[in-house]
Amino acid sequence: MSLLRGLLKAGVSLCHSTLQTTRQISTGVCCLVRMNAIPELKKVDRWTEKRSMFGVYDNIGILGDFKAHPKDLIVGPVWVKGFRGNELQRLTRKKRMVGDRMMTQDKHDMEKRIRFLYRHFNRFGKHR
Amino acid sequence: MFRISVTVCGRGISKRLASSFSGENALPSNLRIPSNLVDRARAKRPPPPSDSSLPVLRRCDAAIPVHLSPVQTWVETLERRDSKLLGLVDLHPDVFAVPTRIDILHEVELWQRNFKRISRAHTKVRSEVSGGGRKPWRQKGSGKARHGSIRSPIWRGGGVSHGPRGPTSFYYMLPMKVRVQGLKIALSSKLAQDYLHVVDTLNIPTPDPQYLMDLIRYRHWGESVLIVDAGEELPENILQATESLKTVNVIPAIGLNVHSMLKHEVLVLTLEAVKFLENKLLWHNERFTPLYPFKLPYTDLP
Numbered sequence: 001m002s003l004l005r006g007l008l009k010a011g012v013s014l015c016h017s018t019l020q021t022t023r024q025i026s027t028g029v030c031c032l033v034r035m036n037a038i039p040e041l042k043k044v045d046r047w048t049e050k051r052s053m054f055g056v057y058d059n060i061g062i063l064g065d066f067k068a069h070p071k072d073l074i075v076g077p078v079w080v081k082g083f084r085g086n087e088l089q090r091l092t093r094k095k096r097m098v099g100d101r102m103m104t105q106d107k108h109d110m111e112k113r114i115r116f117l118y119r120h121f122n123r124f125g126k127h128r
Numbered sequence: 129m130f131r132i133s134v135t136v137c138g139r140g141i142s143k144r145l146a147s148s149f150s151g152e153n154a155l156p157s158n159l160r161i162p163s164n165l166v167d168r169a170r171a172k173r174p175p176p177p178s179d180s181s182l183p184v185l186r187r188c189d190a191a192i193p194v195h196l197s198p199v200q201t202w203v204e205t206l207e208r209r210d211s212k213l214l215g216l217v218d219l220h221p222d223v224f225a226v227p228t229r230i231d232i233l234h235e236v237e238l239w240q241r242n243f244k245r246i247s248r249a250h251t252k253v254r255s256e257v258s259g260g261g262r263k264p265w266r267q268k269g270s271g272k273a274r275h276g277s278i279r280s281p282i283w284r285g286g287g288v289s290h291g292p293r294g295p296t297s298f299y300y301m302l303p304m305k306v307r308v309q310g311l312k313i314a315l316s317s318k319l320a321q322d323y324l325h326v327v328d329t330l331n332i333p334t335p336d337p338q339y340l341m342d343l344i345r346y347r348h349w350g351e352s353v354l355i356v357d358a359g360e361e362l363p364e365n366i367l368q369a370t371e372s373l374k375t376v377n378v379i380p381a382i383g384l385n386v387h388s389m390l391k392h393e394v395l396v397l398t399l400e401a402v403k404f405l406e407n408k409l410l411w412h413n414e415r416f417t418p419l420y421p422f423k424l425p426y427t428d429l430p
Contacts, residue, residue, distance in 0.1 A: 047374040055240045055387030056379055062308055063408050064382045066422035076246035080297045087293050109256050
C-alpha cells in the first residue's frame with residue numbers, strides 16, 4: 001500500500017514538474033484518523049410513555065390539597081428519598097435506617113468508609 | 129418517528145410555499161426552511177367572526193383587581209370535527225395574563241428534572257475491592273517500584289479514588305410560590321401564543337384515535353396536545369382514543385406541570401379544569417405564611 005502510494009506520489013510529482021504546477025508535500029500525518037463512514041445519529045423516540053408522561057403529578061401538593069408531597073413520588077432507596085447530603089451524611093443516614101438489614105461485608109465496608117470520611121472532613125484540609 | 133413526521137411537515141410547508149409563489153408571498157426559490165418551523169397554514173386559519181355575539185359561559189369566581197380586566201377566549205366542542213364555537217369564557221388575569229418570566233419557567237423546569245433524580249453510579253474504593261491486603265513485594269531490593277497493595281488507584285484493577293459514590297440524590301425544593309408562579313406563567317404564555325383551547329366537556333362520539341387526529345389537523349391546533357380535565361373520572365371514549373396515540377395525552381388537573389406544558393405544543397382545558405386551576409392558584413396570592421405544614425388540618429385551605 002505504502003509502496004503504491006509512494007509510486008503514485010512520484011508519478012504525480014513527475015507530472016507536476018513537467019506541467020510546472022505547485023509541489024505536493026506529504027509528511028505522512030494525514031492518514032492517522034481513519035473514518036470510513038460518518039457514524040449515524042442514534043434514533044431517539046421523544047414520545048415514549050416515560051418521556052411524554054414525565055413530570056406529571058409533580059405539583060400534587062399545590063394542586064391536590066397538600067395531602068401528598070412531591071418527595072413521595074421519588075423512586076429509589078429509602079435513605080435517599082427526599083434527602084440531599086454529602087457522602088458522610090448519606091452513609092450515616094443509611095446506617096441509621098437500613099444498617100441492621102445489611103449484609104455483613106457491606107456493613108463493614110460502610111463503617112470503614114464512615115470512619116475514613118469523618119477523619120477526612122474533621123481533621124484534614126482547610127475546612128474542619 | 130418524531131423526526132420523520134417533522135421532515136414530512138417541512139416538505140409539506142415548502143410545497144405549500146412553492147405553490148403560493150405568484151400570490152402575496154414572494155419568497156426566493158432557493159430559501160431553505162428549517163424543518164421545525166411552525167405550520168404556516170396555522171397562521172392563516174380564519175379567526176372567528178367578530179360580529180357574532182357569543183354568550184359568556186363563565187365569569188370569574190374570584191374578585192379581579194380593579195386595574196386588571198379578565199382575558200377572554202372561545203369555548204369549543206370536541207363532538208364535531210368542524211370548529212363550532214359555543215361561547216366565550218372569562219379567565220382571571222392573575223392566572224392567565226401574568227407577565228412572562230422565562231427565568232422562573234427555566235428554574236421550575238430544572239427543578240422538575242432534578243429533584244427526582246437519583247444517580248446510582250457507584251465505584252469501589254481501594255478498601256472495597258477484593259484482595260489487596262498484602263504487600264506485593266518487599267520494599268527494597270527487588271528493583272521494582274515500591275507498592276503497598278495491588279488495589280491502589282494507580283494499579284490496573286484497583287479502586288477508584290474520587291469516583292461516584294453510591295446512590296446520590298439531587299433533591300431540593302423551590303419555594304411554593306415560585307412553583308405556583310411557574311404554573312401561572314406557563315398558562316399565560318400558552319394563552320398568549322394561541323396554543324390554549326377551552327372545551328366544554330371531553331365527550332367524543334367515537335373511541336377512534338383517528339377522529340381525534342382528524343379534528344386536530346382540521347382545526348390546525350398543532351403537533352402534540354395535552355388535554356386536561358378536572359376530577360379523576362375521565363370519559364372512556366377519550367381514554368381509549370388517546371391510549372394508542374403518542375403525542376396526544378390526557379391528564380387530570382392535579383397532574384398539570386410546567387414540563388408537560390412545554391413538551392406538548394397545545395393545551396386543552398375543560399371549563400371545570402379552568403375553575404379548579406383558578407381556585408387552587410389564586411389562593412396563594414393572599415394566603416398567610418404557614419405556621420405549621422399545610423398537610424395538617426387548616427380551616428381555610430382551597
